[in-house]
Amino acid sequence: MDQLPPARPPLGIEPATRACALTGNRTLTSWFTRRPQPLSHAGRAVLPSCFVLSALPQRTLLMVLDSGSQTKSHLVRLLTYLPGRPIAEVPVGPQLLYEIGRLAATLDKTLEEFHHPKLRCLRREDFIWNLRNVPLLEKYLSALGQNRNREMVEEVLRLFKDEVLPKLSHFRECVNHGDLNDHNILVEPSEPASGEAAFRVSGILDFDDMSCGYYVFEVAIAIMYMMIExxxxxxxxxxxxxxxxxxxxxxxxxxxxxxxxxxxRFCQSLVMAAHSCRLHPENAEYLMITAKTGWKHLQQMFAMGRRAVEDLWFDTARSYGSGVPV
Structure with a gap:
């Protein structure tokens, strides 16, 4: 492969910047034609996202680097830069959680306007991170050993197959971002309404897990990741x-x-982390980020019981006066 694949226009927006690597002088050169535009919905800006910078035609995209003992060729992929801090680095209160929920819904509505000849590629039937594929975790359960955590996951899988899969046809379909975790949402300081520090959502990263799913998948994924810290x-x-x-x-x-x-979603993250650690123990610190608190949170959800957790969530949502019936 001697060149990068064409960059897919994010959400139907043409790439704003083009770049290529020139092997002759081993430098990366970029051409900026205009500033990247934010994701938009119904004519209004939603949030900025990173662009993959597409290549100039007739240019090689291999960068050759001499490390002294050997010369290696590297494919170059250049992204635009988004300012901001991951929300993992800031205190998250109710107002920011509300904005994250609003972001998740607005993003899914925006993705309804995403058109591309290869859009069918997002129907990733066996993609392990699509929530409909939770039952596929069965083949990875050996990574958990024999313990209470495994029993809990097996119970979730049983309930999921009995109660969720038969209802999929009643859910509304959409394209999901699929990974709105606390490292993929950027925030910037905003004017505080009180003396406390305030932040506003300023950007979204990492569209690699996009797939066809359902509105309710996106909010479930966002809830799970916001629970972690x-x-x-x-x-x-x-x-x-x-x-x-x-x-x-x-x-x-x-x-x-x-x-x-x-x-x-807790089970997907926890089981796949355990499986990946067996394959790549050198990356355990990164792979087990969710596990530090994830097992405890999943256990607490089971201890409280489904009805109690739902009552808490729905009563809180109703307190915002959204007018949504419980």
């Missing part, structure tokens, strides 16, 4: 849900599946 993990869901439903109110069928979908 929260000091009040069980309370997170209501604030995220309120923000999401301010844009896309969930149907009764979608609401009824939310608890198991959040549990399913």
């Amino acid at each position: 929260s000091r009040d993990p069980m309370g997170v869901g209501g604030h995220v849900l309120a923000g999401f439903e301010s844009v896309i109110p969930l149907t009764p069928a979608e609401r009824g599946a939310l608890f198991l979908l959040v549990c399913g």
